[in-house]
Amino acid sequence: MNSPVGKRKARHHPIVRLTHWVSALALLIMGASGLRIFNAYPAFARKGEYFGWWPWEGQPIAANLTFGAWLGGARHWHFAMMWVLVANAVVYVGFLFLHGEWRSLRPVRGDFRDALEMTKFYLYLRPKHPVQDSKHNALQKNTYLVMLLAGVMAVVSGLAIWKPVSLGWITTLMGGYALARWWHFLAMLILATLTIIHVIMVFAVDPYAIRAMTTGGYDEDRFSPEARNARPFVHLLPAEAASSAIAVTDAAALRTEAEK
């Protein structure tokens, strides 16, 4: 309210907000049903061959992390939700290109250095939050780019597993059926790991992002992690809270001074 009108535009376009939550749901269901499918044969080796994935080869995933109840049920969910995931990704990537937002994810020189600076800030090795020229900091930007690429990897390796004969050329590209399953699993691991870190960081650094990603409200000057100089788990209050608190104490001190 106390910032200029021009600055109060939504942080995320409605299409970005919508596709964010659709992909959250789709990824959750794809991941959990995929793990149920994996549990039907929790290994990668062809029969009669060896796959160097010790000690995990043959180890099933805990049932509580799976979805679909049985192999057939999980397959139905997986093969239905895959269209939602892909259609949603097409809308999102299409939006990125049509609205020029791809620039905020494009890898550029200095990304590594900026990510290093962010890491130093989080580790209290530098006092000030690095200056951001886009809505993401360097760590976020790299994460979201890797997630997009892991998504592509999941789709391509998924096609190789789904249609190893009809789309045999993709399976060959992946190094065969057994390796395609491995790439698919790895893509899931990358997506799951980064998603979990993402969710933790939302709560630990930028809880205002939840509102920005749902109803859209966001006040850059008060809420942005840069304005709050927010490190994980600290400085969660709006930017002016700290300074106004100081102002109040200052005024009180002055008053006491005057009364003397």
Added chain:
Amino acid sequence: MTTPEKPLRLVRRAGDLMDRTVESLRSSGQMERRDFLRLGSLALGGALLSACNSQGPKWADGWLKTAEKQNEKVERWLLSHDKINRGAPGAMLAGDKFPSYFISPTVPLWDYNTGPWFLEIGGAVKKPVTVSLMDLMALKSRRQRVEHFCVEGWSAVEILTGALMTEVARRVEPTSDANYVDFVSFDKNYHESWDIESALHPQTIVAYAKEDVLLSPAYGAPARIHSPIKLGYKNTKYLTKIMFMPERNGGYWSDIGYEWYGGT
């Protein structure tokens, strides 16, 4: 292969309770919209957690069925008789590490006391025939190294020899309305019906030998249908009948709930 109704019912009951609580708090003015949203997201999280290992909500069944039908269309469109599986060049043959399965309590064996084994080929055809193993072996055959894909996710490489299904069809002359083929076994009531395009794929064979030795009972003796174009469960072992049909008639695993198409 269970249908866990119980966890779902619990989720629904918990959801109802939450709804009622929130609604009463809201109408009594004790709760703001923000708190309502907060509680709501907690409830959603709880529902997601209890959805673990469940089959999903009942209302999604129709959507899943539609997706399966649409997927079948895509798969049939992708199916090509030019796509040949070469059995993962460089991979090891599975040999006796190749899993064997059947649904009878013990390995199904043809009971020769009831007479010799014959394969009946009929249904929607002009010239139905009944052939012996010798007749089958006299048909134009194919020896192929293929990768076998199981619905469970494993694959195994083997070399199979058998009569070409295209040759079988040429002999019996299917009628123009023969859109499906049913492969029936003597392993209890096991059968699986296929779309005719997959049945007439050049790699679909009535196999009688594995790695140049006649099929052993564990692998479907005396003969089985096999094609790398279908998932393992569609490839009926212990074959007794090949029936051409105008309509599909499901199959053992398809009726349990796996995809009917089961293509690769």
